[in-house]
Amino acid sequence: MPKVTRYDAPRVIDSGSIWILVAAPTIWAVHFLLSYWVAAVYCAKSGSGWLGGLTDPRWIIVGLGGLSIAAIVWLGMIAVRRYGGVFVVLEEITDSSEQGRERFIGHVALLLCALSAVAIVFTVIPGLVFDRC
Amino acid sequence: MRRGTSILFGVLFLTALGGCDGRHNWMAGAGEEAAAIGDLFLILMVGAAVIWSLVVGAAVYAHRRRAHPGLEREARLFVIWGGVVFPVLLIGALLVWGLFLLKGITADEGDLTVRVDGERWWWRVTYETPTGDVVTANEIRLPQGRTALFRLTADDVIHAFWVPALGGKMDMVPGRETTLALTPKKLGNWGGLCAEFCGGAHALMRFDAVVMAPDAFETWLAREAETAQVAADDPGFQVFLDEGCGACHTIRGTQAAGPVGPDLTHLAGREKLGAGLYEMTPEHMARWITDTHAMKPDIDMPPYPHLSGPRLDTLVDFLMRLE
Ligand SMILES: [Cu+2]
Numbered sequence: 398m399p400k401v402t403r404y405d406a407p408r409v410i411d412s413g414s415i416w417i418l419v420a421a422p423t424i425w426a427v428h429f430l431l432s433y434w435v436a437a438v439y440c441a442k443s444g445s446g447w448l449g450g451l452t453d454p455r456w457i458i459v460g461l462g463g464l465s466i467a468a469i470v471w472l473g474m475i476a477v478r479r480y481g482g483v484f485v486v487l488e489e490i491t492d493s494s495e496q497g498r499e500r501f502i503g504h505v506a507l508l509l510c511a512l513s514a515v516a517i518v519f520t521v522i523p524g525l526v527f528d529r530c
Numbered sequence: 531m532r533r534g535t536s537i538l539f540g541v542l543f544l545t546a547l548g549g550c551d552g553r554h555n556w557m558a559g560a561g562e563e564a565a566a567i568g569d570l571f572l573i574l575m576v577g578a579a580v581i582w583s584l585v586v587g588a589a590v591y592a593h594r595r596r597a598h599p600g601l602e603r604e605a606r607l608f609v610i611w612g613g614v615v616f617p618v619l620l621i622g623a624l625l626v627w628g629l630f631l632l633k634g635i636t637a638d639e640g641d642l643t644v645r646v647d648g649e650r651w652w653w654r655v656t657y658e659t660p661t662g663d664v665v666t667a668n669e670i671r672l673p674q675g676r677t678a679l680f681r682l683t684a685d686d687v688i689h690a691f692w693v694p695a696l697g698g699k700m701d702m703v704p705g706r707e708t709t710l711a712l713t714p715k716k717l718g719n720w721g722g723l724c725a726e727f728c729g730g731a732h733a734l735m736r737f738d739a740v741v742m743a744p745d746a747f748e749t750w751l752a753r754e755a756e757t758a759q760v761a762a763d764d765p766g767f768q769v770f771l772d773e774g775c776g777a778c779h780t781i782r783g784t785q786a787a788g789p790v791g792p793d794l795t796h797l798a799g800r801e802k803l804g805a806g807l808y809e810m811t812p813e814h815m816a817r818w819i820t821d822t823h824a825m826k827p828d829i830d831m832p833p834y835p836h837l838s839g840p841r842l843d844t845l846v847d848f849l850m851r852l853e
Pocket residue numbers: 689690724725726727728729732733735
């Protein structure tokens with residue numbers, strides 16, 4: 398009965414393990430928000446000598462971007478280790494089994510990690526070019 | 531129907547082209563900053579046209595050809611390189627280029643500094659000179675070939691400072707100072723305007739940006755720095771004081787020192803009246819005073835409909851002598 402085996406594996410969504418998909422874009426969004434907050438606070442306070450003067454704004458920008466990308470790399474490693482994600486484009490991941498679905502999630506998570514990392518770099522670049530308020 | 535649509539689009543296109551002409555033309559090459567943006571625009575347009583043609587060409591080609599399942603690997607690689615890696619690098623490069631261009635335009639140094647404060651709905655202009663500030667309004671004169679640094683602020687709402695032919699634009703934000711550098715290359719009277727909706731008379735908030743030869747500019751600035759020559763018993767000035775104009779307007783060198791409206795010390799030296807709107811003629815001046823809100827709706831200056839006859843004439847005559 399081939400029809401039945403198609404649906405035999407438990408749906409991953411029920412096992413609650415798809416958080417890995419949203420994690421990387423969430424970091425991207427949080428980094429984006431933080432960039433605005435940190436810049437606003439920095440620009441408001443830099444005149445008053447609090448924080449400002451001490452630190453070159455570039456270091457804050459690089460630090461924030463570096464931390465976010467490190468978090469994404471760590472997520473990428475989880476996607477590979479725990480989900481068996483692979484970074485391939487020449488092969489389709491279409492297995493209809495529990496393991497196949499996990500691999501698919503790992504694969505998508507990896508691609509999202511790459512996308513989010515590129516997006517964060519694009520957010521960091523303007524901060525590096527404009528090192529002032 | 532189809533014919534009608536294409537005619538409509540043709541007409542719209544030609545009308546839009548009309549905007550490319552004259553003193554608001556941002557492609558006139560009148561300023562270095564506008565020219566830099568023009569170059570970026572050209573490269574973007576040509577690049578986009580080439581890429582679009584290639585993509586559409588590839589789609590047409592793919593549609594015509596029979597499928598080759600054996601080429602799947604190559605096709606996927608093509609999509610990855612052409613559809614992901616190439617655009618990311620290209621957009622990254624354009625981003626960096628555009629940012630550096632913007633950084634140059636918003637630089638904070640210049641050969642001369644002009645502060646402009648956006649008011650509803652006119653421009654308070656202050657030239658910083660070694661001998662002190664020179665205050666004027668609604669007309670900005672610039673020396674050819676020198677970089678003018680504009681320090682922009684706003685009084686109560688957001689405006690935007692734009693001289694399309696020279697460069698810009700830049701927001702003017704209450705409580706903040708933004709900067710914009712403009713280096714005019716061509717002599718002429720280029721139009722400037724407010725480019726951020728700011729209320730009732732927004733569309734009538736303009737100014738003249740007059741580019742002059744450097745020594746003519748120096749002469750003009752020295753004249754602008756002088757106080758007005760007003761005799762104490764000038765009858766027109768008496769009317770000006772009696773009507774209370776001096777509560778809002780300043781005429782330097784007299785007791786009129788109101789801070790609300792534009793400085794009128796060298797009013798008649800401007801080419802236009804009412805923030806870049808009307809030719810500076812006695813007729814326009816008289817109407818500006820008596821029928822103010824028909825000339826420019828919503829503005830903070832009250833109309834003086836009761837002024838007429840010789841009294842109005844003396845006042846207008848006095849104002850037209852403020853050169
Ligand atoms: Cu406006």
